[in-house]
Amino acid sequence: xxxxxxxxxxxxIQEGENATMNCSYKTSIxxxxxxxxxxxxGLVHLILIRSNEREKHSGRxxxxxxxxxxxxxxxxxxxxxxxxxSYFCAFYPGGGADGLTFGKGTHLIIQP
Amino acid sequence: xxxxxxxxxxxxTATGQRVTLRCSPRxxxxxxxxxxxxxxxxxxxxxxxxxxxxxxxxxILERFSAQQFPDLHSELNLSSLELGDSALxxxxxxxxxxxxxxxxxxxxxxxx
Numbered sequence: 001x002x003x004x005x006x007x008x009x010x011x012x013i014q015e016g017e018n019a020t021m022n023c024s025y026k027t028s029i030x031x032x033x034x035x036x037x038x039x040x041x042g043l044v045h046l047i048l049i050r051s052n053e054r055e056k057h058s059g060r061x062x063x064x065x066x067x068x069x070x071x072x073x074x075x076x077x078x079x080x081x082x083x084x085x086s087y088f089c090a091f092y093p094g095g096g097a098d099g100l101t102f103g104k105g106t107h108l109i110i111q112p
Numbered sequence: 113x114x115x116x117x118x119x120x121x122x123x124x125t126a127t128g129q130r131v132t133l134r135c136s137p138r139x140x141x142x143x144x145x146x147x148x149x150x151x152x153x154x155x156x157x158x159x160x161x162x163x164x165x166x167x168x169x170x171x172i173l174e175r176f177s178a179q180q181f182p183d184l185h186s187e188l189n190l191s192s193l194e195l196g197d198s199a200l201x202x203x204x205x206x207x208x209x210x211x212x213x214x215x216x217x218x219x220x221x222x223x224x
Contacts, residue, residue, distance in 0.1 A: 044215070099147075099168055
């Protein structure tokens, strides 16, 4: 399967702590993206990192990409209750397909 | 608000019926994507249109079809519905191919 794999499947932390979630994939990519989904709602694009980038920041988000290991991580610093959501990594698989392939997601719960 | 709109929000119908889901992309976006999200399959890419033409197909069933109209809005037609077609259906749009995508709020389809 070309599907991405997120780890952990679920994560519960205290407000103010940092949350790290990981994504592994099997195909070659030209970029990898992270999305957030609040319960039953649409996905929100968080950040895109290109294959020639190793790290990217956006506000409290830090994303890393290691193309040799085919893996990426998303770090959310100083977590807030509003960060409670599911987080998905996504990428365009090889072979010319232009639809995103998503992992199964990490469900993050921030305890107040 | 992503700028992508989808109607209806909810749809309840019986097995064997046919439904049409509608999507309006962000202003200026030429690419429209359809995704299905279910508990067992996760998020799956169905089909992509670019400026009125079908560009890529994913795991779309033969009972499903889509089109994109000259004003760039798109419709997803689901026919001979089965219980297993119950899912969230998302539309997304992007300005460029293989770029970040902007998702609509989704249509929740329940087949009884």
